[in-house]
Amino acid sequence: MVALTVAVIAAAFLIGRYPQPGFMPPALLLDDPLARRVLFGLRLPRVLAAVLVGAALAGAGTVLQMLFANPLVEPGLVGVTQGAAFGAALAIIAFSAQPVVVQISAALFAAAGLALSYRLARGIRFGGWVLRLILAGIAVSAVYSSGVGILKYVADPMDQLPAITFWMLGGLWSVGWRELGFLLPTVLPSLAILLAMRWRANLLSLHDRVAFSLGTVPGRERLLLIAAATLATAAATSIAGIVGWVGLLIPHITRRLFRADGRWSIPMSLLIGSSFVVFCDALGRTLLPGEIPLGILTSLFGAAGFALLLLRPGFRIER
């Protein structure tokens, strides 16, 4: 899987529309200075950002699904993604488009979205846990969406509106080394926490009382993992906009291909997630002369893939 991921990254590095659509022969790097500039100045940071975004979204999805003991949890379905988008839009209008401010605001509202969904789900008096959390997430996401709508309405159409619209589509076209520099310090530590606690996360997928009986402090450990997952998602979203379905589809695929145990599912979902986003991004910038936004492609493949998964004979979700 590691080899496959590296191969996808290397291929994406060489795929693009320069000098012609398709593969660039590596030999060109040696004698074409423009090719070097395109690859190392533009394409490399972008591919690396895609790696981080994919790993962050898929890893967060896997861990959140475990923590909520709910295979339908996805950052986009429980208010995290919409919350991040709202926070980012708010920061763009109210403060500045400084990436640090945007990221902090996105992270705060993403966490608030998750907390709100969770509280609401706990308060619903009918249905199983899976259903309740999804219903609550839909409601919270919709509130945030309309909030984003209001913000777009009052935004400066010359300057702020395009920046906000960028969120809704999701894409990596503006990512350079500078943006990558903002992504690294938040995403890497978060992913390190998720990886370090990959076995521990299994314990937290059990009922709190059982996790407690196993000598854990479920509240505290759960909070740490939720914070890491939310931070990674918010950082990825603040750079790449709404990149949907990665956090839902990739964990399911990973658990099917490998094991449900976090020792396998967490690291593997990081690899598969980054391969998937790198692939979609490469496709998006190569296929047409004008770029296809990343979020559109991940949603297309992600939703279609999930639909196929639902129809598989062995697939089931309880409650």
Place this chain on the structure above:
Amino acid sequence: MRKRAGERESDAQLQQDARRILTLAGVEFAYEGTAEPVLRGIDFAVRTGSVTALLGPNGSGKTTLLNLCLGWLKPQRGAVQLRGTALDRIPRRQMGRTMSLVPQDEHLPFEYSVLEYVLLGRAPYLTTLQLPDETHVAAARSALATVGAAQWAQRSITTLSAGEKQLVMTARSLAQEPQLLLLDEPTSHLDLANTVRLLDCIAMLADAGVTVLLTTHDPHVASACATEVALMREGRILFDGPTAESLTTERLSATYGIDVEVHQIERHRVVTYGKPSTDAS
């Protein structure tokens, strides 16, 4: 921290503690936001090496009492002590090595293998960032073998029947190598054969020196496995003593609030209730 009742350290007290693994003194408990306590005036002890059953009708507070023993719930009044030390003074991991819980049922959303699931019982022997190694896997396998489920190691837990799941949950608790095993209604989802299998397993653990505390609403289960039975009704312990003294016609009738009769058939105790069968000769 509030001074708890029963924190006296006289010699007599220490001697008593050696024979009692768990003691509850003057415990009162009400769930948050409710005025009416679920448990009142609970003075109760689990003797080291015993199989103690909490027996009573649905809603009598058995599971709440079990959760207090686990430390998952904290009493508003009174003290719960493990060998003379208040539960919340004991480090969490040490608690995990001393006491383990088999819940009534467990929602398992992901397709863990049975071995991966049982391995979770090794958590109290690992630090937060440690991964289980071969010795932990061996301990998990041996726990599975103890309940007679070694052959299921690679099966997915989502494919287990209710009876198989109960045994696997028990194995997960045994991987903690506990001195005190708490079982919450262990037989309520099981058919006759699986009930017998589980009771055999409890008897074997008791022989191995594990103290067992279980809740049940079935007097036959208590009769079949317990050395001591505490009878519970409406949040109180009506009687607490050796099984033969607890399971009498008068005491069981008072516990369930209906007329029952306890009969001795050879070495078995049988509880009869309701109208006699119409086809009986």
